[in-house]
Amino acid sequence: MLSTRSTEIVRATLPAVGGAIGEIAPLFYEKLFAAHPGLLRDLFNRGNQASGTQQQALAGAIAAFATALVEHPETRPDAMLSRIAHKHVSLGISPDQYPVVRRHLFEAIAEVLGDAVTEEVAAAWDEVYWLMANALIALEARLYEQAGTAAGDVFRPYRVTGRLAETAEVTTYLVQPLDGGPLPASRPGQYVSVQVQLADGARQIRQYSLSGRPDDALQFSVKRVTGEPDGEVSHHLHDRLAVGDTLMVSAPAGDVALADGDAPVLLASAGIGCTPMTGMLSHLAATGSRRRVISVHADRSEASHAFRADLLQLTEKLPDAVAHVWYEEPEGAWPADRTGYADLSRIDIPAGTTAYLCGPLPFLRSVRAQLLDAGVAASGIHYEVFGPDLWLGQDG
Template identity: 75%
Template sequence: MLSPKSTEIVRATLPAVGGAVGEITPLFYRKLFADRPELLRDLFNRGNQAVGSQQRALAGAFAAFATSLVEHPDTYPVTLLSRIAHKHASLGITADQYPLVHRHLFAAIAEVLGEAVTPEVAAAWDEVYWLMANALIELETRLYEQAGVPAGDVFTDCRVTGRRAETADVTTFTVRPLDGRPAPAARPGQYVSVQVALPDGARQIRQYSISGQPDGALQFSVKRDGEVSRHLHDHVGTDDVVRVGAPFGDVTLDEGDAPLLLASAGIGCTPMQGMLAHLVTTASERRVIAVHADRSEADHAFRDDLPLLVGKLANAEAHVWYERPAGAWPAERTGYADLSTLDVPAGTVAYLCGPLPFMRAVRGQLLEAGVAAADIHYEVFGPDLWLVAEG
């Protein structure tokens, strides 16, 4: 926890720092990339940097952590830290990178806030930074140990053993390690990082949800959206080699016996596909409600797989909504997903994945149906701006 003196200083200066993070974080990244251009080339998502979503996520996370330290001094924001640690581990972030971030972040804070950053203010916020950094380092160390890899050494050369078009813009890739070992075990709902060499020499990394684990392999599905996904669609085929990271991700299927609701929209169906496949493999008898929303039948990845998997479960049902169905389709299933029409059992644990407006709407409907907020879990593709906004 923060020292008493630092707590008072952080509480007093939080509005000023929080109000300036929109200036601080872009300046921080400019300083960082000027010093280490290879980080933008080979580690950070250039697309997220260009639109500013990564800057907003960092700013929100740092401010949310500081606020938590002041308002709840005896606890850490576990969910926030876990989400960041899993993403860091998937990228191979190591403890020795935190001093570099500290140097450029605090240089940016001093430049933006000027004389307001007295030695006492700098020391208090330094304490905040290292409390957060050390908590993340500890979590990431544990994740590397659980994955059975040295810290940061998460990538393995894998051969593409299968490629299947799910829709016009979604393709599933099946990969196996080149060394002949089985792919690392993954929990349903996790993702892998995939690193590709782009024409300009950059080696960019993106995360993709695991949509299945067939016979010692890993399967991930990619929507054609962004420079890495376009490269995978256009240039990576069967027998090609890609670098794939160990599975990470903290939104994983609960192994209890509570009823489940899996709600997805668009490409958000990929982690749900992996969860359903796991339930089938384990012959689960849990009550399962699978919900999916999409633009049309043609846009629905795994459209044929969904009823097949649900049909193999003892107590499962599927509900699908299309905004613009191409053929005959029930009127009550046309438009946006409306979970208020479903019978959601007491004690349901829900998992959501899709665009933020969809997840906000579904979460609200589930809360209205009596699902506990703590039992509603979600996965976001890209920087998690929703989590930091909620604190």
């Protein structure tokens, strides 16, 4: 809990800090990478830095945490902290990195806000930082313990044992521990981090959802990312990673995982967001679940729809499951009411449904609103987003 005096100061200065956080975050990263260039080369996603999305995510998280401290002092934003902690553990973040971040962040705050950052103001925001940092360090310690690894030591060498083209843009990889040891425990819906060495020597890391549950391997799927800039890791994996190669893979992580129970479940995805949903559906089918399962997927066309056959086959294996699919550009005969964007208004969604969402942010916002309109409790709607979470801390 934030001290009374610091609460007053943070409340008074939050508009100024919040208003300037868009300047503070990029300056912080500039200072951090100037002092520690290896972090950009081997830890942070260079594509997200170039696009600015990582800066936006950091700014949103800091502002949301500070706002929560002053508006709801008796509670802690655990959902937001859990999301960040899982991502940190998947990257191998360790406690000794938090003082480094603090130093460069506060240098950026002081430079942007100037004389407004008095000793008293700096002390109050220092309290905010360490409340957040120490909460994350504690959460991450528990996650490392559950994974059976030391803090920061999450990567193991794996051998690629299978490669399958799902679509022209999506490839699935099967990997097994190089030492022949057991696979790490995972929950349906989680992801792994993959580290590759690129042509310039950088060791870049990306997260990919576990897209199935083979007995003797981890399975993840990668979409080739094209745009400004192209996805350097996805292109490397598609163009260079072959069966027999070795790959560094982290222990599974992720706070959006299918919960046990008998309640109805709705799995909604768009595009490559189908990967964690396929993992969840595979688990339900493999365990003989009798839950009511509703799958909703939206895609550009049949050709771009990865795991299309899996969706149909897994749905047929479940005794009480149904799949609804929308295509923006159908390639053949296709119902008019399933053309365009996903529309849940005519789907019968049972009371007590728990929903899991994955896809682009506009899709997540649209589907969440439709689920709320259908009577699904906000607490029962969980989402996963690839890349920096620009929804973090927002009401949606």
